[in-house]
Amino acid sequence: MQEFLYKKFSPKMYGVCLRYAGNTEDANDILQEGFIKIFKNIGKFRSEGSFEGWIRRIFVNTSIEHFRKKVKLYNVTEVQENTIEDKELDALDLLDAKDIISIVNELSPGYKAVFNMHIIEGYSHKEIAGILGITEGTSKSQLARAKGVLKKMVEIRLNKKNNNTTIS
Amino acid sequence: MQNFKNKLYNYEAPPPEEIWSNIVSELKDDKVIKMPGLRKRSKFLFYGLTAAASLIIIFVSTFFFNKNTGTKSVADAPALKTDNLINQKIKDSIALNHQILESIINTPQDKKMLASNFEKQEGAPKKYITIAGPEGQPVKISPKAATLILSADNEYPPKPVWNKKIDKWKQIMLSNITSPTSTNLVDILQLAANSENVE
Numbered sequence: 327m328q329e330f331l332y333k334k335f336s337p338k339m340y341g342v343c344l345r346y347a348g349n350t351e352d353a354n355d356i357l358q359e360g361f362i363k364i365f366k367n368i369g370k371f372r373s374e375g376s377f378e379g380w381i382r383r384i385f386v387n388t389s390i391e392h393f394r395k396k397v398k399l400y401n402v403t404e405v406q407e408n409t410i411e412d413k414e415l416d417a418l419d420l421l422d423a424k425d426i427i428s429i430v431n432e433l434s435p436g437y438k439a440v441f442n443m444h445i446i447e448g449y450s451h452k453e454i455a456g457i458l459g460i461t462e463g464t465s466k467s468q469l470a471r472a473k474g475v476l477k478k479m480v481e482i483r484l485n486k487k488n489n490n491t492t493i494s
Numbered sequence: 495m496q497n498f499k500n501k502l503y504n505y506e507a508p509p510p511e512e513i514w515s516n517i518v519s520e521l522k523d524d525k526v527i528k529m530p531g532l533r534k535r536s537k538f539l540f541y542g543l544t545a546a547a548s549l550i551i552i553f554v555s556t557f558f559f560n561k562n563t564g565t566k567s568v569a570d571a572p573a574l575k576t577d578n579l580i581n582q583k584i585k586d587s588i589a590l591n592h593q594i595l596e597s598i599i600n601t602p603q604d605k606k607m608l609a610s611n612f613e614k615q616e617g618a619p620k621k622y623i624t625i626a627g628p629e630g631q632p633v634k635i636s637p638k639a640a641t642l643i644l645s646a647d648n649e650y651p652p653k654p655v656w657n658k659k660i661d662k663w664k665q666i667m668l669s670n671i672t673s674p675t676s677t678n679l680v681d682i683l684q685l686a687a688n689s690e691n692v693e
Contacts, residue, residue, distance in 0.1 A: 328521075332514055341505035350510075357509055361517050418498035423505045426498055446502050 328365055335378065336361070339385045344427060345442055346389035348435060360388040386447055390457055393439050415473060417480045429479050437472035444469055542656060548636040549663060 339360060343353035363384055371380050418426055430438060439458065443449040444465070449457070451465040458465070 329514070332517070336509050336513075337506040338504070340507050340509040344507055345502060345505065354510060354513055358513050358516050358520075361513075362520055365517075365521060415498065421498070423501040426502055427505060430502070442502075446499055 331364070332361060335381055338378075339381065342382060342385045343389060345430060345446070346386070346393060346439065348431065348438075352392060356385070356389050356392050359392075360385045363388065386443070390439065390443075393435060394458070396435070415476060415480075417484060418476070420484065421480070425483065429476065429483065432479060433472055433475060436468055437475065440465055440468040441472040441476070545636055546656070546659070553663060 336357065340353065340357050343356040343360070344350070347353040347356055364381055367384075371377065418429075421429070430441065433441060440454055443454050443457070444451065451462045451469075454460075454465040455462045460468075
């Protein structure tokens, strides 16, 4: 049963781990820790939501615990408004998943955590603030900065791609 | 949801093979060390709580019995003959008490009988142990008391309230001349627990 679950969900959950962890070693640790938690607490799963959703939440929480052990986020007094619209990140759609992951992994740990939690997992800034122990303002400004950095990195990546295509 | 969000949300990658073997070995280690102990302890705690009631009833009734006997002898001062008779009766009962307890502890046949109380019989299983009461009379005590007293020696899970109570009961038993001594009672309970394990 355990092996079946591992085989079914490990590739997807390893994707989650890679998104949050800065390197494969950390991602491996998170994957191992997450599955041990799941097997120990599988009896606590109440069929209120999807099983995959429950597993994913455990992996996101484990990734965040891991992140919190390594990185200390400091609240900032300045609150930068979320000036970059999600539409401006549409350029990311032109890249494949591996490239997007590699770009996201170039973000600083704080930016990456807030970006993953808000944009991909759908946590609110209030929830992120509670989980990471920061203020809502800090969460918002981290996200705005993350988007700004991402936008620049995508532009650079696409320019390189275009140049390569033109030369060839 | 934008396309890139879907791509990231559903991103999959094959994990290194050794991770599964690491998980298996960690789960195995954990099972050997923790799981049986936790089950046993929680069982002890469950039975312990139930057994406490039995012990309290026994000791409370012993106190009432002693109190009534004492009040009579003090209130009826002129009746020395009655006092002497009561004292003699208590002495006799203590001697009988010791005799019965000794026979229970030392006679192999009685040990067998004691152990047989735990054997499940058809219809009505005897789920009690018998000890000699203050007057030498047989008193039935639930074997659950054994789990409570024995579990008091385990440090985990911590149960400061119950340990305090059990210590108090032991002191009461030691200081009360007409009740079975704690050593004997614990010995009997230990014997009962051992016989249960052997089965």
